[in-house]
Amino acid sequence: MKKARAFPIASIGIIGGGQLGRMLVRKAHQLGCHTTVLDPTPDSPAGQLAGRQIVAGFFDRRGIAEVVRTSDLSTFELEAIDAAYLCQLADEGHRILPDPRLLLTIQDKYLQKCRLSELGLPGAAYVEVEQPSAEAFAAFGYPLVQKARRGGYDGKGVVVLRSEKDFSRHLPVPSILERLVPIHKELAVLVARNPSGQTAVYPVCEMVFVGEANVLDMLVAPADLPTEQLIRAQELAVKCIAALGGTGVFGVEMFLTPEGELLINEISPRTHNSGHYTMEACMTDQFEQHLRAILDLPLGDTCQLMPAALVNLLGEPGHSGSPAVLGLDEVLALSGVSVHWYGKNNTAPYRKMGHVTVLDPDPARAREKAMQVKDILRIVSQT
């Protein structure tokens, strides 16, 4: 007997109206779902496309309750939200996925590290510091990475301190200190898991960061590594999400050391910037996969059709306000280029305004074209 699913298949609440929410809304429509977005900014990137936006902050319990109570199922596209209240709503019987109890652990980097250690998953050595002090840092030893326990994203909330002289740059908030490990490559692996326990893993991505703003700068998929290492990275990511009992799509960021060791850097309990390449390059993209997972539908094939490289489009330093783009025509003349704008009404220095994915049968050429895109495109403010 076939199961009947009435339209809409589900009404989905999405906490967070940024670009991840926007791309999720788009896929939700394709799959026959309705969406409600919660975001403090009216006309947010996701809110523009969703049927409905509730304008409220991520800790506004009245707004959160409204989204969750008027949706069949709720999810989120960022970590810095009121997870404790979501736990309460889940206890009242509302479906919220991934499990907000897991979010509560992940959104605190110290609790996240503890959990990963308990599960025997590899990561850099760490300590907690409630109140940063020169003594505590010196006792842990330099070089180190200080990470704010809460609220960091896109490189914010993380500083690398190489010696005592750098202490003046420390973050004056409750933190963890991590050993600065030698890094051969930074990798990210997306894993999807549904409540039935089915798991799907995407090809491994290699992330290249640049200095100043530390926002993900270029991403290459598959990573340029021997098959054996790719498989180990995928296995580690799957093991990690299965051990955490995650439901939905998760990004597992990891370091590959020069000795070939894999260390988990952090987990994102949501779709991930490093997975945007899946929209053009894979049979099932990360947004559809997340929806399949939380709806407990069979997961899609993650097979990659062609090598891809991706660059984020960041607001040009010195420019704020209504955006304009320079070089769009030149970029679209390159073959295999897909441009994604996020619909943000204002640009700001280093703000993520969109991204470009390049497909090319030759991974090196995909990479070259992505660098060309980076050189050509500029997001400025309208004069």
Add this chain to the structure above:
Amino acid sequence: MKKARAFPIASIGIIGGGQLGRMLVRKAHQLGCHTTVLDPTPDSPAGQLAGRQIVAGFFDRRGIAEVVRTSDLSTFELEAIDAAYLCQLADEGHRILPDPRLLLTIQDKYLQKCRLSELGLPGAAYVEVEQPSAEAFAAFGYPLVQKARRGGYDGKGVVVLRSEKDFSRHLPVPSILERLVPIHKELAVLVARNPSGQTAVYPVCEMVFVGEANVLDMLVAPADLPTEQLIRAQELAVKCIAALGGTGVFGVEMFLTPEGELLINEISPRTHNSGHYTMEACMTDQFEQHLRAILDLPLGDTCQLMPAALVNLLGEPGHSGSPAVLGLDEVLALSGVSVHWYGKNNTAPYRKMGHVTVLDPDPARAREKAMQVKDILRIVSQT
């Protein structure tokens, strides 16, 4: 000096709020454009996603003027619209693409045939009949195909009459009669052309129709034909759209006779059902390509990444009203399957409610899976 494009890149008016409009709206957002849709049905598939819908009929001049005058650029997703009025608005200086004068020719099948003949493009022999009569039909000779001059779509407005006995089934409207040609395969080729004259052509699709409702039933891309014939079909399609001076994406439907002759069946001055496979299977899909073309941006690469088969999801006979779907879970368990729902609030017998694309490295397996999807999925009314 790079050209600056302010956001939104353009505000685009779209006449028609069906599934083609819906998919166009989605891509318009991705490319940084705003959209306004005109459709008589409130909350139409495209209107649900566009920033704004004007609820008005396709011959409502006040509504059409509002869309066109408040948009930087207007386009359409169906032929049965007030093309004469669009010509007038174009004469007033409004940008409407494809050129409504070309639409005026194409939307009348007799004028379309005449134009194609003038241009020396191959097609079945035809005559015009203002008032259908047994005598006129007999004089032309059976077997024949009668096509209403105006308003036909999805097999409506076309009947095949094999002998005088079939005359009772004729359409009592101004028509053309066409010679019924022996058909080895029915093909469709999408061509894009921008105002700068750049042209791009997609892989050839093979269309398989079934009896009763004659809505496109299964599509396979690339068509299962020798390369030489594929190239000839692409060349003919490009020649046709260049000769017509078209701007935008056009579908060129053609017949391949058992002798290997290619005959143009008809032209669609818009994105086309036969091009939906491009969303998953090609580097640039037909909707993005249409936008690039009408915005006079460089056209995208049409390269196909993997063989594809596509089936339309039609409302089950005997079912009308709020839709429900049977078999969704089973279908999503097949690998390489993408399901698209069009967001229509009501199903009806044979109404196009969505489509499914299957990607598979083996074209025969893609086809088999598409037939499985066809067998498994049912769109019924909610009980």
